[in-house]
Amino acid sequence: MPSGVGWLHRQLAALLQAELAPAAVRLELWDASSPYAAAQPPIGTLVAADARTLRAVLVNPHLQFGECYVRGTLRIRGELARVLEAISRLSLLPTWRERISSKLAPGNSVQRARRNVHHHYDLGNDFYSWWLDEQLVYTCAYFEQPDVPLEQAQVAKMDLICRKLRLQPGDAVVEAGCGWGALALHMAREYGVHVRAFNLSHEQITYARARAVREGLARQIEFIEDDYRNVTGACDVFVSVGMLEHVGLRHYPSLAVVMRRVLRRAHGRGLLHFIGRDIPRPLNAWIRRRIFPGGYPPTLSEVATRVLAPARMSILDVENLRLHYARTLAHWSRRFMAAADQVRTRYGEEFQRAWELYLAGSEAAFAAGSLQLFQVVFAPAEAAPPYWTRAEIDRPRRHGDTEEAFVYSVPL
Numbered sequence: 001m002p003s004g005v006g007w008l009h010r011q012l013a014a015l016l017q018a019e020l021a022p023a024a025v026r027l028e029l030w031d032a033s034s035p036y037a038a039a040q041p042p043i044g045t046l047v048a049a050d051a052r053t054l055r056a057v058l059v060n061p062h063l064q065f066g067e068c069y070v071r072g073t074l075r076i077r078g079e080l081a082r083v084l085e086a087i088s089r090l091s092l093l094p095t096w097r098e099r100i101s102s103k104l105a106p107g108n109s110v111q112r113a114r115r116n117v118h119h120h121y122d123l124g125n126d127f128y129s130w131w132l133d134e135q136l137v138y139t140c141a142y143f144e145q146p147d148v149p150l151e152q153a154q155v156a157k158m159d160l161i162c163r164k165l166r167l168q169p170g171d172a173v174v175e176a177g178c179g180w181g182a183l184a185l186h187m188a189r190e191y192g193v194h195v196r197a198f199n200l201s202h203e204q205i206t207y208a209r210a211r212a213v214r215e216g217l218a219r220q221i222e223f224i225e226d227d228y229r230n231v232t233g234a235c236d237v238f239v240s241v242g243m244l245e246h247v248g249l250r251h252y253p254s255l256a257v258v259m260r261r262v263l264r265r266a267h268g269r270g271l272l273h274f275i276g277r278d279i280p281r282p283l284n285a286w287i288r289r290r291i292f293p294g295g296y297p298p299t300l301s302e303v304a305t306r307v308l309a310p311a312r313m314s315i316l317d318v319e320n321l322r323l324h325y326a327r328t329l330a331h332w333s334r335r336f337m338a339a340a341d342q343v344r345t346r347y348g349e350e351f352q353r354a355w356e357l358y359l360a361g362s363e364a365a366f367a368a369g370s371l372q373l374f375q376v377v378f379a380p381a382e383a384a385p386p387y388w389t390r391a392e393i394d395r396p397r398r399h400g401d402t403e404e405a406f407v408y409s410v411p412l
Contacts, residue, residue: 005031009051016058020046023086028077029054043086044078066286066361070354080356081333085364123347125180125207130342131335136180136207139242139273140325140373150331153324158186163393164317164377165237165271166386167191174198174235174262176228176255177243181208181221188220193237195221198228229254231262238263238270245275245283248296249306256310263313269379269386270313275325276300276372284361291358297371308378316385317377317393322366325373329363 005013009029017027017035026042028034030049036042048054053073056064068074076083128136133151141153142160161183167173169192178184178197181204187193199205205225212218228243229251238259247255263270275297282288283295298306300318308315336343336359343352365371379385387393 005029005033009054010035012054012058013048016054019090020087023090025083025086042078044076044083046083047075047077049073049075060285063285063289066284066290066354066357069357070290070350072349072353080360081330081363081367084357084361085367088361088364088368088370091370125203127343127346128180130339131332135182137182138179140321141328141331142321143324143327146327150328153328154182155186157324158183159190160393161239161241161271161273161375162187162191164375165239165269166392167193167237169193171236172196172234173237173239174231174233176231176238176240176258177246178204178208178223179242180204181211181223183239183241184208184221184223185212185215185217188217189215193220196224196231196233196235197221198224198226198231200225200227228258231258233262234264235262236264236268238268239273240271241273243274244272244303244307245292245295245297248294249298249302252302252306253310256307259307259311259313263311263380265380265382267383267386269316269377269383272303272307272374272376272378274298274303274374274376276303276374278369278372287358287361290354300374300376303374303376308376312381313378314381314383315376315378317375317390319375321373321375322369322371325371326363326366329359329366333359333363 010033013027013029014035020027021036021038024038024040024043026034026036026045028036028045028047030047030051034045046057048057048068050073053068056068057074065074069076125136128138132138133154135151135154137154137157140157141150142157143153144156148156167187171191171193173184173187173193173195175184175187175195175197178199181197184195184197185208188195197208199208202225205223208223209218212221212223228240228247244255259270277297277299280299280302281297283292283297288295304315333356336355340352340356343355362371366373377386
C-alpha cells in the first residue's frame with residue numbers, strides 16, 4: 001500500500017505539475033488528489049502510484065517516466081499519443097543531463113553494434129509480423145494521400161527512393177542496413193538492378209534470403225550478414241534506409257570512408273533516409289536503455305559535415321517526411337495494440353508496456369517536431385546530378401520501360 005500524501009509530497013507534486021501545466025496535463029497522486037488548478041480541462045492525467053514514482057519522474061523524467069510506466073506505477077488516463085505529444089512539446093531543447101550523457105555514451109564498435117542489433121531486431125520475426133505490414137517494412141512510409149493503407153504507403157516509399165536514385169537496369173546497388181529485404185527486392189524486381197544488401201541481424205538476413213529465393217530474385221540480390229564497415233567493391237548506387245541512426249557520431253568517419261571507397265565517381269549517386277533532429281540532442285535515455293541501445297538521431301549539419309563532406313559527396317536534394325512517420329507510427333500503434341495479448345503472452349507485461357510506450361511516444365515526437373525524418377540524395381562531387389529537375393522524380397521508371405535512360409552529363 002502506498003504511504004499517505006504528506007506536506008513534502010504535495011510540494012514535489014506542485015513542482016511537477018508546474019512543469020506539466022503548459023501541456024494541460026493533470027498530475028494525480030495516489031490518494032486521488034491533484035495540484036492541477038488550470039481553468040481548462042486537462043487533455044489527460046498522469047497517475048502516480050506512490051511517492052517513489054513521484055520523486056523518480058521529477059528528478060530524471062527522460063529515463064524514469066518510461067521506467068515507471070513500464071512497471072505500472074505511472075499510468076496515463078486519456079489518449080496515450082495525444083498526452084505524450086503535449087508533453088513532448090514541453091522540452092525541445094537538450095537538458096544538462098542529456099548533454100553529459102551524450103559525452104559519456106560508448107561508441108558503436110562492430111561488436112557493440114552487433115549486440116545492439118540483436119537486442120532490437122532479433123526479437124523474432126513473428127513479433128514484427130503482428131504489427132508491421134505484410135513485407136515487414138520497419139521504416140517511415142510515404143502517404144501520397146493521407147488515407148491510403150499502410151501497405152500501399154510502404155510500397156510508395158520504396159518507389160520514391162528508387163525514383164530519387166534514378167535506378168537503371170543493370171545498376172550495381174549497395175544497401176547498408178536492409179531490414180527484412182523489402183527495398184532490395186523491390187529494386188531488383190521493379191528496376192532490374194543488382195543489389196548487395198548488408199545487415200547484422202541474423203533473423204532478418206535469413207528471412208530476406210528465403211524470400212528472394214521464393215520470388216526468383218536470388219540471382220539479382222546477395223544478402224550479406226556483415227557490418228557496413230566491411231562493404232567492398234564498386235557500385236553505382238549507395239542507399240541506406242533507417243541505418244544511420246545506429247552508426248553514432250564517433251563512427252561517421254568510417255561510414256564516409258566506405259561511401260568514398262565503393263561509390264563510382266563518374267555517375268554514382270546515393271540516398272540516406274534517417275531519423276534526425278533540428279538541433280543536436282541524444283536519443284531519449286529510456287529508449288536507449290529499453291529499445292534502441294546505441295541509437296543517435298543526427299542533425300542535417302552533422303550528416304553533411306561528418307559523413308558527406310569527408311566522403312566528398314555533394315548534397316542534391318533534401319526532403320523532410322516527419323509527418324509521414326507520425327502517421328506510420330499511428331498505424332503501427334493500432335496494430336500493436338490489436339496484438340497486445342499475443343505480445344504479453346510471449347514476452348510479458350513489461351515488454352508489452354514498453355513497446356506500447358515506445359510506439360506512441362515516437363509518434364508524439366514526430367508530430368511535435370522533436371524528431372525529423374530526412375531523405376538526403378547525394379552524388380560524388382565530380383559527378384553530374386542524376387536528374388535535370390526535381391520534377392523528374394515524379395515520373396515512375398520501371399524495369400522494361402522503353403524511354404531512354406537519363407543522361408548523366410549535359411554539354412553546355
